[in-house]
Amino acid sequence: LMKTCATNTVQYLWTTVLLIVINSASAAEPGASQTADAGDVTCPATLAVRVDTNILLASSEARLVVVLKNVSTNTIFWVEKNPPINNVIVTIDDNSGRNYNPTPPAQPARTKHRQLEPGASHEWSIPLRASTSIPAGDYELSVTYDCIMLPGETLKTWKPQSNRVPVHVR
Secondary structure (H helix, E strand, O other), X not given: XXXXXXXXXXXXXXXXXXXXXXXXXXXXXXXXXXXXXXXXXXXXXXXXXXXXXXXXXXXXXXXXXXXXXXXXXXXXXXXXXXXXXXXXXXXXXXXXXXXXXXXOOOOOOEEEEEEEOOOOEEEEEEEEOOOOOOOOEEEEEEEEEOEEEEOOOOXXXXXXXXXXXXXXXX
């Protein structure tokens, strides 16, 4: 019993220390993306995207490559929906401020725990198709990565924003 109690105490202390380290380190990262919502945490990572073509068509599929890079000096822990497309919110905006989502969300199957060492990157590719309801024209594509930061007893969302990529919808 003593070993179990000590193990639980150590695990609890480790979780508390890790949460404090992650939150304090992410607050000190000058190049990290920021969020302003009360339940959100400062992102200790950058998010970058690129597309294999800047022409989006309803009749063909483009590939969107998303790269999450840990810019902090600490390991980042988070929960990701599987498949990862469920975490990615793709938006295209026209110059008048209207925005559209070119890829419908997929249904989540399960979640995965992820970690990213300092300086490391996590990259994945997702399909991208323009809906027929999106008017033809010039847009800027951006991505928000929506997931839950670990560890912690309360849920804290983590939403780094990507760079903006010019695209044309036909």
